[in-house]
Amino acid sequence: MLAGRIHSLVSEYQARRADNENAQPTTLERHAMEAQAAAINVGSFARDRHFSIVPQADSETFLSVGLAHGDDGTDDIYAAFIAFGDAYTSGTDLNDAALALAAAINTHAPLSKAATRTVHLEHFYNNHNPWLMAAIASILALLLLLAQWILRLKVFGYLAAAAIVWAVAEQTLGFTLRTLILGRAPVTNTYEVILWIGLVALVCGIIGQAFNRKAHYLVMGLVASLISLLFAQLVPLSDQTNSIPAVLRSNYWLIIHVMTICASYGAFLLSAVLGHAYLIRDVILRRKPDPEARLIVQTYRTMQVGLFLLTAGTILGGVWAAESWGRFWGWDPKETWSLIAIVVYFVMLHARYCGWIKDFGLAVASIVGFLSIIWCFYGVNYVMATGLHSYGFGTGGEVWVGIWGLLELIFVAVCFIWAHAAKKSSTHGDTPSAKQATPTPNT
Numbered sequence: 001m002l003a004g005r006i007h008s009l010v011s012e013y014q015a016r017r018a019d020n021e022n023a024q025p026t027t028l029e030r031h032a033m034e035a036q037a038a039a040i041n042v043g044s045f046a047r048d049r050h051f052s053i054v055p056q057a058d059s060e061t062f063l064s065v066g067l068a069h070g071d072d073g074t075d076d077i078y079a080a081f082i083a084f085g086d087a088y089t090s091g092t093d094l095n096d097a098a099l100a101l102a103a104a105i106n107t108h109a110p111l112s113k114a115a116t117r118t119v120h121l122e123h124f125y126n127n128h129n130p131w132l133m134a135a136i137a138s139i140l141a142l143l144l145l146l147a148q149w150i151l152r153l154k155v156f157g158y159l160a161a162a163a164i165v166w167a168v169a170e171q172t173l174g175f176t177l178r179t180l181i182l183g184r185a186p187v188t189n190t191y192e193v194i195l196w197i198g199l200v201a202l203v204c205g206i207i208g209q210a211f212n213r214k215a216h217y218l219v220m221g222l223v224a225s226l227i228s229l230l231f232a233q234l235v236p237l238s239d240q241t242n243s244i245p246a247v248l249r250s251n252y253w254l255i256i257h258v259m260t261i262c263a264s265y266g267a268f269l270l271s272a273v274l275g276h277a278y279l280i281r282d283v284i285l286r287r288k289p290d291p292e293a294r295l296i297v298q299t300y301r302t303m304q305v306g307l308f309l310l311t312a313g314t315i316l317g318g319v320w321a322a323e324s325w326g327r328f329w330g331w332d333p334k335e336t337w338s339l340i341a342i343v344v345y346f347v348m349l350h351a352r353y354c355g356w357i358k359d360f361g362l363a364v365a366s367i368v369g370f371l372s373i374i375w376c377f378y379g380v381n382y383v384m385a386t387g388l389h390s391y392g393f394g395t396g397g398e399v400w401v402g403i404w405g406l407l408e409l410i411f412v413a414v415c416f417i418w419a420h421a422a423k424k425s426s427t428h429g430d431t432p433s434a435k436q437a438t439p440t441p442n443t
């Protein structure tokens with residue numbers, strides 16, 4: 001019954017596609033196609049799917065070996081492959097069988113130098129797992145900074161600095177390895193973009209801290225980076241290394257357009273984290289107001305950086321669109337939502353500059369504004385799943401993102417209610433210090 005429903009959904013989309021080549025699948029149809037593709041893969045293994053694992057001396061193509069037979073000249077590898085399969089199904093130690101299979105493959109033509117280097121790099125990448133190391137380093141750095149704040153010992157500050165260097169080094173190593181292995185800028189799917197956003201947020205935090213030693217940029221940058229590292233782990237493995245369509249195979253445009261516009265997301269993420277910090281410190285905890293309003297100033301500055309990068313990236317995207325599709329602007333959903341996000345942040349920054357919103361309003365704006373970025377980056381590809389930009393991002397995770405967005409709105413609502421309650425209480429004289437300790441929620 002389920003298989004019939006899946007087949008029906010796929011057939012409906014194929015029929016619609018036959019009438020209109022620009023037709024896009026609904027979310028349910030997209031999931032049905034994924035389920036069908038997974039079933040086909042499982043069936044192909046059962047029907048003797050071949051593995052292209054045997055190099056040839058004078059060719060870049062590899063010979064194939066399957067469960068029933070292999071290409072001509074691969075009898076020894078076929079026997080080792082069957083022995084490996086028997087060891088796997090029997091539950092015995094796979095080490096000897098794997099070594100025997102590797103030895104059989106090595107008796108054939110050696111890999112080219114370029115292929116050998118790529119294999120070694122990928123082996124190191126998978127075993128080292130730089131993203132896990134970066135997450136550990138970020139957590140350690142935050143704990144050390146907390147220890148320094150509580151104990152007031154410089155040694156913890158030095159150790160935290162070392163952990164931060166470690167975190168940046170691991171993320172830089174991860175991107176470098178992916179670039180060398182894949183031969184392209186690593187920003188072509190959701191997994192890579194989320195990691196890039198985290199690294200940009202951390203680098204922005206470090207740069208901001210370098211210019212203002214009393215700022216909160218660094219700590220919030222670490223938090224933003226850690227959030228990105230954790231969210232990236234929700235991306236399915238099949239979508240972490242997926243192939244890319246022909247239109248994206250331009251390292252020049254990937255670097256100057258995609259990396260620029262996604263870097264703006266990193267700056268906006270940092271501004272949203274700073275906005276959270278302000279609301280927690282000054283509204284929820286009702287700490288004594290900072291006379292310099294450092295958190296708000298930093299939120300404003302990072303929003304400015306993000307708006308500049310987003311605008312530049314969108315304009316560069318139009319130039320790429322003119323080159324690839326023959327038009328600068330076509331009101332494609334991604335283009336439209338990029339423009340909407342630009343307008344949203346421009347209005348918020350202008351409102352702050354003119355004094356229409358105060359500290360509380362800007363902090364809330366940084367969070368609500370980032371929701372527009374989430375929709376531009378994620379919603380267009382996953383929820384709308386339409387337009388010329390719906391490539392390269394994989395699928396899944398809608399529930400997690402939806403829960404996160406709902407929690408953000410609840411948090412903002414709680415802060416607004418909390419601030420109004422504190423203002424009302426101070427007006428009636430119940431807590432004379434509340435008016436000084438809690439900002440007026442002037443939005």
